[in-house]
Amino acid sequence: MALRLLWASRVASHLRISVAQRGFASAVLKDLKYADSHEWVKIEGNKATFGITDHAQDHLGDVVYVELPELGHSVSQGKSFGAVESVKATSDINSPVSGTVVEVNKELTESPGLVNSSPYEQGWIVKVELSDAGEAEKLMDSDKYSKFCEEEDAKH
């Protein structure tokens, strides 16, 4: 746990955002928005960067492959656009916002494990040009997402 919090603090410091500490639970970064399918998004003007959360990567296990979309591909909020493979499963990645893919993280082709080791930083998956900036209002902030994860885990 101590290492995880240290890692989260370092990331937060680099990104100049603060960390919500959740004890033994997965790291959740403030100033990001979160989807209920466990993707995070960072919005900067008309562009957004997203990936899967620490909660997601922890539950998925070691990621061995990331299926990336093509540049120019249209993504829609809540709809799948790619997948990760871990253990024996392919798991959909759903887009937290709508837009057009302008960049994909090619590092993930050779190093899919970045999604596990650095889900909010080196493990980012796509960058899009937003088609509807207002959609971000539908997403959860860090406090709501933390609570959401706790409630989800408590059910099992």
Added chain:
Amino acid sequence: MSLSRAKDLGLPLMNLVRLKGIPILEQLHLEERLLRTSSHNWCIVNDGTNVPTIVMGMSGKPAQLLELGPVMEDRVPVIKRFTGGGTVIVDKSTLFVSLICNKDDVPNVQPYPRSVMAWSGSLYGEVFKGINGFQLRENDYVFGDRKFGGNAQSIIRNRWIHHTSFLWDYNVRNMGYLKLPSRVPQYRLERDHTDFVCRMKDYIERSDFVEKTIKAVGNQFTLKQVNLKDIDSYTEAENNLKTTRLLTLEELEKAMADTS
């Protein structure tokens, strides 16, 4: 179990489709369609497939996994499926069981690989009760330390599929089309295919396995038999969502050439 009794128990409904000898490509296309465009739970049992076929997982690379020369020479079909996991060669003796579930209908199972895998191990534990040595070992079904069932999954927003190919019997020659994969379970211990796998027929009667599997599923769901020809009424239009596909000869030739 009567429908009224099942309702009393509050068991969710599951449609049961029993197939025989359906081509594995057709089976996988059906599964992908049911996973993504149906809201029902499904159990699909396919008793064998028509021709020996190699089936790789989503991220499978032919050059790494297959002996491409013999595969192309013998014209063995190669499929890349929509689920994860490894490579198998299936034929008329293989038994396939696929379970497609709404996550809310299996509330004690989190929609993540390890949770679904553990649930499946428990279900098949009922099937193989009394047969010594059965266990879910890492992600395989084994008797002792020999694998007889390979698993794979696909997880989408509110649903998941867990499907298994059971090695009822196998042709040693067919195993020769597969290379030793780079990612193997720890318990494999560098054994080649013939030392690593076993034949399910040495442990249980075929019909016994099928009936016990259906019974085990029926302990958690109310089963309703559905014929293949009636499935269209349960799904939406496909919208070209098939990712499972047959690799072309050109693709295999290119894979081979790229490694030379």
